[in-house]
Amino acid sequence: MKRLSSIVFAITFSAAIFVSCTDKNSATIKKHPVTLRLSENHGAGYPTALADEEFARLVKEQTEGRVVIEVREGGALAQNEGDAIEGLKNGDLAFTRVSASSVAPYVDKINAIQFPYIYKSSEHMWNVLNGSIGQEILSEIERTSKDLVGLCYYDAGSRNFYVTKPVNSVSDMKGLRIRVQNSQLMLDMCEALGAKGVVGLNMTEIRGAIMNDIIDGAENNFPSYESNGDYSIAPYFILDSHTRVPEILIASKKVLNRLDPKDVEIIKSVAKQTQEFEIQKWKEKEAASEQISRQNGCKVIQLTPKAYEEFQKAMAPVYEKHGQKYMSIIEAIRATN
The missing domain is CATH 3.40.190.170 (Bacterial extracellular solute-binding protein, family 7)
Structure with a gap:
């Protein structure tokens, strides 16, 4: 026991x-x-x-x-x-x-x-x-x-062109000088649209470059466009959504x-x-930025389906030059609903 x-x-x-x-x-x-x-x-x-x-x-x-x-x-x-x-x-x-x-x-x-x-x-x-x-x-x-x-x-969001004059078609892009990111793909995109890509400018220099007739515009999303106040000098915001x-x-x-x-x-x-x-949260930020931009004189241009297709077709040489090794993925993206 x-x-x-x-x-x-x-x-x-x-x-x-x-x-x-x-x-x-x-x-x-x-x-x-x-x-x-x-x-x-x-x-x-x-x-x-x-x-x-x-x-x-x-x-x-x-x-x-x-x-x-x-x-x-x-x-x-x-x-x-x-x-x-x-x-x-x-x-x-x-x-x-x-x-x-x-x-x-x-x-x-x-x-x-x-x-x-x-x-x-x-x-x-x-x-x-x-x-x-x-x-x-x-x-x-x-x-x-x-x-x-x-x-x-x-x-x-999407990056869009914003410029000093209305753009409703590819022909309206001819001769425009556009500040872009330092990327050959973006430079070639501008060239395919008849424009000229300009690199070497940071975002804070865009307004001064437009005022001094160095460029005619730039490209970015709505929040960046609004926060930089670029609507005051490049009031036409083209909803082309060229890159996402x-x-x-x-x-x-x-x-x-x-x-x-x-x-x-x-x-x-x-x-x-x-x-x-x-x-x-992005949708809310984008909507707020668009509203502020419009209130300060921004004119938003929505491309027609026909015009958008024209922009897409203009990219043929860009895809030929840069897209060959990614073509299987590109085609799969295009086939996705």
């Missing part, structure tokens, strides 16, 4: 120690969560920055505080998107939100989704990105780069490998949940 009592006591004591240790470990996890940093180059309140914050909130909530994401906006952690990507590759940063064009040097296939006039609408683009084409490219980021993991796409280049939320593979696999799955799932949140 004494022996039985001793065994019961030993089992009870061991269980008590186990429960005590478990409670301490749980407390330690809650007291010392893993803190990861996310680099965002846009400022606080921008649609992608709001989505970053929502991503951080949901990750903390769904990991029960085990993973905390610190979002730093305004380029506080990296001067540009290239530096942010390098931070991820080195494992110094956990996440960043960048333009798809910034990921293209690591994943060549991304170039296929950036061609001018390839999408019929925003809905068409999202059907491509959320379908097999876009999801395969996200997976390709991890396979090709080895150090990066593609989590989801965010909206960045999405943003991508990416993660450091080195950092994810340090985490519990269950938390990694939560992070991947939560990222996809924030996509619709960001799309809605």
